[in-house]
Amino acid sequence: MAFSLFSKNKPDFLSNEEKEQVVQAIRDAESRTSGEIRIYMESHCKYVNPVDRASEIFYNLKMDQTSERNGVLLYIAVKDHQLAIFGDEGIYNKTGKEYWHELVSHVLREFNQEHFAAGICQYVYEIGEGLHAYFPYDRATDHNELPDDIIFGK
Numbered sequence: 472m473a474f475s476l477f478s479k480n481k482p483d484f485l486s487n488e489e490k491e492q493v494v495q496a497i498r499d500a501e502s503r504t505s506g507e508i509r510i511y512m513e514s515h516c517k518y519v520n521p522v523d524r525a526s527e528i529f530y531n532l533k534m535d536q537t538s539e540r541n542g543v544l545l546y547i548a549v550k551d552h553q554l555a556i557f558g559d560e561g562i563y564n565k566t567g568k569e570y571w572h573e574l575v576s577h578v579l580r581e582f583n584q585e586h587f588a589a590g591i592c593q594y595v596y597e598i599g600e601g602l603h604a605y606f607p608y609d610r611a612t613d614h615n616e617l618p619d620d621i622i623f624g625k
Contacts, residue, residue: 484512484549489588490621496592497619500599505606506541506562507617508595509534513624516548524548525555528624535559537616541606543598545578545591554578556594565605574598 485493497508511528518524525546529535534542540561547554556571556578563571574597581590 485588492588493591493595493621494619496595500595500602501615501619503608504541504599504602505539505608505613506543506599506602507534507537507615508543508545508598508602509617509622510545510547510591511622511624512547512549514548514550515625516551516553521546521548521551521553521555522557525557529557529559532617532622534617539606541602542617543602545594554582562602562605566601570601574601
């Protein structure tokens with residue numbers, strides 16, 4: 472899915488404080504689920520469809536190798552004003568297409584008001600709730616399979 476979302480007057484997408492808020496949101500969400508949430512940001516999307524780029528990044532980051540196939544990637548091409556959400560088959564098959572469309576609309580609502588960090592944190596919270604519903608955290612077996620940091624491309 473491709474969406475127009477960013478103001479062209481905003482030179483820096485996230486401040487250092489906002490980056491820390493987003494990483495903390497990921498940690499908080501993942502503390503309740505075996506699922507993995509990643510965020511990848513870059514200036515330009517090298518494909519027409521950002522879902523294609525999100526898919527490429529998802530597999531390059533080996534997010535398909537989580538034990539329950541429940542990784543989810545939020546991809547943002549800042550200067551191209553595009554985003555995509557890509558979920559592995561474990562979570563996608565359990566939630567259905569409508570869930571993903573609703574999730575994108577919530578993120579876009581925040582982005583359109585230039586609440587970028589809030590939009591990302593809202594995404595993390597909502598996807599964390601979805602993951603928790605289908606893949607709750609089990610202290611005995613779960614561990615953090617992927618890093619929680621925001622990945623910045625070119």
